Amino acid sequence: MPASAVKRLLNHYDRSARSLPWRSPPGRPAPDPYAVWLSEVMLQQTTVATVMPRFRRFVERWPTIEALAAAPDEEVLAEWAGLGYYARARNLIACAREVAARGGFPTTEVELRKLPGLGAYTAAAIAAIAFGQRAVVIDTNVERVVARLHGIARPIAEARSELRALADALTPNERAGDYAQAMMDLGATICRPKNPNCTACPLSSDCLAFASGTPEAFPAPKVRAERPHRHGIAWWIEQGDAVWLVRRPAKGMLGAMAALPGADWTDEPPAGPFLASVSHGFSHFTLDLHVVARPAPPDREGWWQPLATIDVAGLPTLYARAVEAVLVRRNALAA
């Protein structure tokens, strides 16, 4: 792709960059590395629309990395509730404490990569956006843009190293942060997986997928394996106007998060009847969680959560939905 295409992309970004709470406007000094880091971690598996209000609330509560480093684990995990992929929140806490202890973020991609939970993508994104360093910032959106530009039809997973080399060759030495975010915006708003808006694209005259007449066919979709079902039992233990909650073990799915108590998840469905059931999609399986009433807590490790404040208990979505399902069913029976 000619250098003029990068210039067109940056000009397009100057005119149409999305205004996002963690961003500096195009051409302006870089944003706070704390904001860049936090937003990139939140955006790893979660959409911009979902992240925006959660990001704002988070930085209002902990405006600096030192403030976050000093926060109790349970408060940070509760603030993360509903965003999913809770290993991110546990790594976030570890990373905040390490960065606060060393007196600030390292400024190179290589050093950033050594921080807890920072993968290749996040390290490159922070180096480019917060520190203006040339770095190859490549996520699925960027992979799709590059694949289309070069007319690569194979599924992304099969072309990954080639796409990285092509992305590297495209990356300019100047305006590292704006370029990285211009590519992200292009992938999110114009070069969408379905219905790409090629007439609005500053790169269409260089794009082999566009020239083919069927840009959407590039790259070929991922072959999706069927997600297996797993099963879980959650116990509904109620006393007065409160329900018994526990903290899950630190390791494993939903590690260290607040939860309804219950048995280990299994591959075989349990026998009913149940107070309520919900299905929840995780990345590698769907969990059918069935709620069963029990008279008393099995041990002392937990707490009575008033139902009036269940919304702020920090329950991840799976358990928040299970609680909701029990309460909805009860209201229906009472009506």
Ligand code: ADE
């Ligand atoms: N997705 C991941 N990082 C992003 C960013 N900085 N801006 C917009 N979308 C993103």
